[in-house]
Amino acid sequence: MTSTESLIDRKQLAYIASQAADARLNVELETEGMTLNIGPQHPATHGTLRIIAHLDGEQVVWAEPSCGYMHRGYEKLTEVRTYPQVTSLVNRIDWLGSFANEVPFILAAEKLMGIEAPPRAQWIRTILFELSRIANVSLFLGDLGVQLGAVTPVFMAFRDREHVLNLIEAATGGRFHPNFDRIGGLKDDLPEGFIDETRAVMKKLRNFCTEMEDLLFGNEIFQSRTRGIGVIPKDIAMQYGLSGANLRACGVDWDLRRDQSLPMAWDKVDWKVWTHPDGDSFARCWIRLQEVRESTLIVDELLKSIPSGPVMAKVPRIIKVPEGEAWVSTENPLGEMGYYVVSKGDLGPFRTKIRSASFNNISIVPWVLKGVYVPDIITILASLYFILGDIDR
Amino acid sequence: MSALLAADLPYWVQSLLRVLGGVVAVLLPAGAIVYLFLFKMMSFMQSRLGPMEAGPYGSMQLFAEVGKWLQKEDITPERADRVIFKIAPLVVLASTFLLVAVVPFGPDAWFTNFEAGVFYMLAVSSVSVLGILIAGWSSANKYSLLGGLRAAGQLIAYELPMVLAVIGVIIQAGTMNLQGIVMAQNTGEIFGWNGLGNPYILTQFTGFIIFMIAVQAELTQTPFDMPIAESELVSGYMTEYSGFRFLTFFIAEFATAGVFSFIASVLFLGGWGVPFAWFGWTDIDSVDNWMNVVGPLIMFGKMMLLSFVIMWVRFSYPRFREDQLQRFAWKVLVPISLVNIMVTAILKVAL
Numbered sequence: 206m207t208s209t210e211s212l213i214d215r216k217q218l219a220y221i222a223s224q225a226a227d228a229r230l231n232v233e234l235e236t237e238g239m240t241l242n243i244g245p246q247h248p249a250t251h252g253t254l255r256i257i258a259h260l261d262g263e264q265v266v267w268a269e270p271s272c273g274y275m276h277r278g279y280e281k282l283t284e285v286r287t288y289p290q291v292t293s294l295v296n297r298i299d300w301l302g303s304f305a306n307e308v309p310f311i312l313a314a315e316k317l318m319g320i321e322a323p324p325r326a327q328w329i330r331t332i333l334f335e336l337s338r339i340a341n342v343s344l345f346l347g348d349l350g351v352q353l354g355a356v357t358p359v360f361m362a363f364r365d366r367e368h369v370l371n372l373i374e375a376a377t378g379g380r381f382h383p384n385f386d387r388i389g390g391l392k393d394d395l396p397e398g399f400i401d402e403t404r405a406v407m408k409k410l411r412n413f414c415t416e417m418e419d420l421l422f423g424n425e426i427f428q429s430r431t432r433g434i435g436v437i438p439k440d441i442a443m444q445y446g447l448s449g450a451n452l453r454a455c456g457v458d459w460d461l462r463r464d465q466s467l468p469m470a471w472d473k474v475d476w477k478v479w480t481h482p483d484g485d486s487f488a489r490c491w492i493r494l495q496e497v498r499e500s501t502l503i504v505d506e507l508l509k510s511i512p513s514g515p516v517m518a519k520v521p522r523i524i525k526v527p528e529g530e531a532w533v534s535t536e537n538p539l540g541e542m543g544y545y546v547v548s549k550g551d552l553g554p555f556r557t558k559i560r561s562a563s564f565n566n567i568s569i570v571p572w573v574l575k576g577v578y579v580p581d582i583i584t585i586l587a588s589l590y591f592i593l594g595d596i597d598r
Numbered sequence: 599m600s601a602l603l604a605a606d607l608p609y610w611v612q613s614l615l616r617v618l619g620g621v622v623a624v625l626l627p628a629g630a631i632v633y634l635f636l637f638k639m640m641s642f643m644q645s646r647l648g649p650m651e652a653g654p655y656g657s658m659q660l661f662a663e664v665g666k667w668l669q670k671e672d673i674t675p676e677r678a679d680r681v682i683f684k685i686a687p688l689v690v691l692a693s694t695f696l697l698v699a700v701v702p703f704g705p706d707a708w709f710t711n712f713e714a715g716v717f718y719m720l721a722v723s724s725v726s727v728l729g730i731l732i733a734g735w736s737s738a739n740k741y742s743l744l745g746g747l748r749a750a751g752q753l754i755a756y757e758l759p760m761v762l763a764v765i766g767v768i769i770q771a772g773t774m775n776l777q778g779i780v781m782a783q784n785t786g787e788i789f790g791w792n793g794l795g796n797p798y799i800l801t802q803f804t805g806f807i808i809f810m811i812a813v814q815a816e817l818t819q820t821p822f823d824m825p826i827a828e829s830e831l832v833s834g835y836m837t838e839y840s841g842f843r844f845l846t847f848f849i850a851e852f853a854t855a856g857v858f859s860f861i862a863s864v865l866f867l868g869g870w871g872v873p874f875a876w877f878g879w880t881d882i883d884s885v886d887n888w889m890n891v892v893g894p895l896i897m898f899g900k901m902m903l904l905s906f907v908i909m910w911v912r913f914s915y916p917r918f919r920e921d922q923l924q925r926f927a928w929k930v931l932v933p934i935s936l937v938n939i940m941v942t943a944i945l946k947v948a949l
Contacts, residue, residue, distance in 0.1 A: 248832060426917070430922075580824065
């Protein structure tokens with residue numbers, strides 16, 4: 206009897222001793238968190254975004270984006286500009302696909318005035334819109350490689366993006382900031398030879414997409430770095446207001462080009478909205494790759510059916526937009542971009558609210574970065590794909 | 599021993615020659631790799647021309663860069679541990695010089711002919727880890743700290759596969775002397791056929807692949823460049839270094855790539871020799887004296903070949919995450935190299 210008791214005692218003692226040792230160990234091994242400021246000046250944020258990450262070792266405890274380092278006040282500036290002047294402002298919002306920024310604003314103004322661009326202008330608008338999407342997203346595909354440590358893809362992206370920029374320059378006169386869209390149509394018709402040249406370039410871009418698939422997307426390291434990383438479920442994505450490829454990568458079949466009727470030419474051709482069920486970084490990158498390819502096909506189809514006629518509707522020389530409010534949004538390269546324009550019947554808008562895609566897309570950063578490793582921060586940020594001008598406006 | 603370096607010259611001349619030779623053996627590969635591969639090959643792979651202005655085809659670009667770095671201010675961060683911060687790049691470079699000391703370039707053109715050469719080589723290659731770790735720690739920068747810690751974890755993880763890969767070679771050669779390994783390869787035979795000697799890349803192919811992967815990690819070149827990881831950690835442990843100290847790191851990086859290529863070519867490609875059966879040479883004393891001149895050239899060619907592979911991989915792959923890298927080292931490379939050792943040992947005894 207006594208022997209079992211003493212056994213129990215010994216067990217208990219051993220247990221207490223081990224507890225005490227554990228407690229000592231815990232005190233000794235207690236780690237201290239570290240706050241790492243990624244940005245505002247950091248190679249991965251391609252601009253001046255700052256991510257405040259609280260780390261435990263290399264794991265993120267919490268992270269928070271801090272934006273506003275490049276705020277330029279475009280919403281306020283539109284109030285002291287006339288309507289035609291605003292386009293030159295807003296195409297600096299998403300500077301990689303700048304023509305796409307002009308379109309929704311012009312469409313909103315046209316909606317207020319009750320006019321519609323002639324068919325040829327609609328076609329050309331859509332073509333240039335898709336070209337700017339290609340220019341934007343193809344750079345994303347290259348940049349993705351740099352973020353993951355592969356230096357070569359970005360140069361390939363620049364090489365092939367150059368052709369698209371040349372096309373945009375040929376049509377509009379500006380490589381980055383076309384300022385080409387006008388209320389009631391376009392500044393000019395397409396230049397001679399544009400159509401053949403565009404067909405050739407679209408072919409090159411499709412080759413580029415295949416190249417990227419081989420070089421990057423098929424790479425096992427790339428897949429292991431992106432698959433299952435930064436998974437965003439469908440409902441969370443909807444709650445945070447994600448849009449564009451980020452939303453479609455979560456399996457939501459939602460594309461404003463198809464889902465709303467605008468005076469644009471998207472509904473005139475057949476094309477496919479790509480979705481991916483996974484919602485991880487790989488899905489987001491893959492969707493964008495498919496969209497570049499789809500855009501080249503859209504451009505090809507549109508070039509086949511481009512109507513003839515004027516590119517400018519009859520509008521007064523001095524544009525005064527009648528009193529009213531209008532909201533127009535389009536599916537921009539980065540996601541849904543919209544303008545809420547309030548007019549008091551003046552030369553310029555009374556108030557403009559710009560809904561830019563990146564600002565909403567990075568709002569999910571604190572949620573999605575919780576618990577990931579430092580290298581995954583970069584992967585996830587790269588795959589969410591934001592442009593600083595689009596965040597800070 | 600034949601006459602060129604070993605016997606006739608006074609000791610101090612020999613030492614001087616060896617020191618000069620060591621400097622050349624470190625700096626020449628570094629320069630060649632930087633210019634040919636980093637500047638030019640990388641550019642051609644990326645559809646651009648690379649440096650074209652300094653000298654014909656930009657061949658003087660390297661000197662321009664060095665000149666630029668030498669002019670720059672040598673900044674030490676305010677909170678840095680000054681002494682250690684300044685020593686760190688030298689420790690990394692010293693590791694390179696220590697490594698080159700055992701590489702044989704010809705029958706007599708060696709710096710030290712050391713019986714346990716392989717052992718020494720594997721030991722001093724870890725010294726660079728120390729330099730990187732103290733560089734990361736003493737910089738007083740969070741990015742540097744993370745980079746240094748990653749480097750320590752990574753380099754230690756990849757020492758083991760490297761050692762295990764080399765053990766296969768040691769078993770086959772029956773010696774740890776690098777000169778002996780060269781002789782064993784060039785006088786050897788594969789199953790009785792001695793047309794090529796026995797370069798161990800043929801009979802130790804698994805070991806060669808594992809060794810090259812480990813070298814890639816040891817050099818922190820791209821699939822394994824988390825310690826530098828310019829898109830995550832700015833520049834990792836090198837973030838705070840500027841001017842001459844950065845240059846030291848830079849030279850060390852590429853010189854070590856060259857020296858490891860030398861070592862890999864000694865261990866797997868037959869070193870400075872061509873198959874000795876061609877010339878009727880059977881042991882080191884019968885090798886002709888002119889191999890002391892031709893040998894280094896052959897070594898240089900083999901080194902460039904292997905460096906090319908290292909750089910090629912560097913320019914085409916994205917990088918691992920460090921936990922994936924550890925998993926790869928411990929779960930893939932170590933078991934494979936253990937199996938390789940077993941198979942080699944069994945075959946060695948059986949044949």
